[in-house]
Amino acid sequence: MKNKKFYLAALVGVCGALILLSLGNWQIERDDWKQEILQRLEEAPQKKAVLLSDIPENKLEQYLYRRVRVRGMWGTGRNYYVIARTNKKRVCYHILGIVELPTKKYMLVNFGWVGHKQFSTRDRYSADFIGRLRKAPKRYWFSAGHTPDKMEFSSIDPQTIGKRLGIDLLPYYVDHIRPDTGKQPVPIPNALSLPNNHLNYAMTWYALALVWVIVFVRMLWLVRRKSD
Structure with missing residues (x-):
């Protein structure tokens, strides 16, 4: 025993x-x-921007972190917010918009940081800008919940936002790259770095x-x- x-x-x-x-x-x-x-991030700024609509949907994964030129139409008219994001040690929001691509698919656009909500309507007009292609993070059972009624989300979640709007949002998004004018929203830096521990x-x-x-x-x- x-x-x-x-x-x-x-x-x-x-x-x-x-x-x-x-x-x-x-x-x-x-x-x-x-x-x-990290190697992709290091090489990405040296490569020429690719027209997003020229990339087949099943090839988007190969262009992650690359600069892309986005052409289409701004749509849906509302802003969406990813909560609890920090910029210079301050807690703020990431503000998201939606662009309709020539393929009739929709994609989220991350405009950067704002210190408070800026509810506004966005008229439908042509979009033409340079951005960085990113993939939306996976959602897990332990992921923080969303508050869709307040347009607040704990992460960039195209699936949930798309269902709410009844549109087909791609599981990717684009960081809107532009000069920092000192006004909000504060843009995402052109040179992106990620910690590796x-x-x-x-x-x-x-x-x-x-x-x-x-x-x-x-x-x-x-x-x-x-x-x-």
């Missing part, structure tokens, strides 16, 4: 170590993914796995010694 408990405890220890190691490996994979994104996270998980193994082996040794 004692041996059975001992081996069961050992199994728990091994499973715990494997879980911690797998979390470290996952962070290594995330680091590789982030390095690829995944390697540090991986080392933390590996260190925890090592500590877990040392502590568990020590505990098992004491239990075995006591039982003897």
Whole structure:
């Protein structure tokens, strides 16, 4: 009976170590993914802007972070806000608009930061600007909720906004690139940088796995010694 408990405890220890190691490996994979994104960001400003409507919808993923020229019509007339975004250590909103492309599909446009809501109507007129192509983040069960009645969203969520408006919004968006005139909305910087701490996270998980193994082996040794 004692041996059975001992081996069961050992199994728990091994499973715990494997879980911690797998979390470290996952962070290594995330680091590789982030390095690829950072390389795209570094190369993107050197490449000529591509006309967005010339890119097939199934090829948009290949042009992420590239500068694109957007032509179409401004539509839907309302602003949408992504809440709890920071600019120079101040909490503010990202203000979103919608552009209708020549393909009759719609895409969100991120105009940048505003300190307060600016509800306004946007007349339908031609759009022609340079932007940076981005992919909307995935939504998970633990993601913060939206407040659509107030036009407030916790993330850029084309699916939810599109359903509310009854339009087909692509799962991408464009950062509106323009000079900073000192007026709101404050534009997204032309040179985009992203933090990469995944390697540090991986080392933390590996260190925890090592500590877990040392502590568990020590505990098992004491239990075995006591039982003897």
